[in-house]
Amino acid sequence: MTRADFQKATENPNHPTTRYLRGTFRISAAQVVQALGVTFADLAGGDAFEFRLRATDRFGRVFSDTNRSPDVQGGFFYRSPFRYDVPIVCPSNISTADDVWDATSTSRFGTFSAEVTVRRAPNSDFNWIISDVSAGLYASFGFSTTQEGIFNDLCRQITWVGPGSTQFGLVPPNVEEPGTWDPDTGTLTVFWRDNGNNIDGTTVLVKR
Structure with a gap:
């Protein structure tokens, strides 16, 4: 100029x-x-x-x-x-209201799978709410299927923001690397931790 x-x-x-x-x-x-x-x-x-x-x-x-x-x-x-x-930020368009996701979590309790939703957090262009970040782990023990985790998308690097509606003490994960979002395959990978129950979880979600 x-x-x-x-x-x-x-x-x-x-x-x-x-x-x-x-x-x-x-x-x-x-x-x-x-x-x-x-x-x-x-x-x-x-x-x-x-x-x-x-x-x-x-x-x-x-x-x-x-x-x-x-x-x-x-x-x-x-x-x-x-x-x-x-x-530098990137537009975040991970999911829409009509999308359905198949999620699989792995932790010390084993592997669990469930159908979940991923929706944009209110008043945010980059935060996303996963309806059940445990992908059925807690539901298998009789708890609610709503165990929300909120994550931030920074140019396809996915990091923990905080818990949403959940019955458990979900906190930042014990991993240094961020999760990932691959729009080509529709695959979202996130990390989370339940401090009270000593659960370190990895959840992989695939958009149908």
């Missing part, structure tokens, strides 16, 4: 809530990748772009994220942290 482009983007004397100049400019991901000399294949979920600003006033003073003062960082006339971290 050139100086003229920036000036044009920020000139807005008719802003409805302030008489001070204010504006918006957009930089596409394609522009950033081209400027950095990389490709989208070089990027992964969890990476982030750092955008750093420099402001030069009419006296020649330069402000940036390394020397900003409280007046410029959060003042009335000008407010900016001068650094914006933009994380």
Whole structure:
């Protein structure tokens, strides 16, 4: 973006809530990748772009994220942290309301299978609720078939978020690697733990 482009983007004397100049400019991901000399294949979920600003006033003073003062960082006339971290995320479309999943869990109690649902968590684009993360383990002992686990999808890396409606103390799993989502095969793999019953579970779900 050139100086003229920036000036044009920020000139807005008719802003409805302030008489001070204010504006918006957009930089596409394609522009950033081209400027950095990389490709989208070089990027992964969890990476982030750092955008750093420099402001030069009419006296020649330069402000940036390394020397900003409280007046410029959060003042009335000008407010900016001068650094914006933009994380890389991927659209998450693991399941729909009509999808049915066949789930199989393995743990110290053996192997269990059940039909489950996977639905998007309320107010989230990346969290998913599995209706029975144990895939029938608890149901085989007479407990409810609803033992929910909530998981986050970060560019096909699946990590534990927390329990949903469940009768057991489900907690983060004792594994370092994340679960996975393979849209080509419709296979979702998650890890979970029941602390009270000392169960470390792995559940593999396949979309029908």
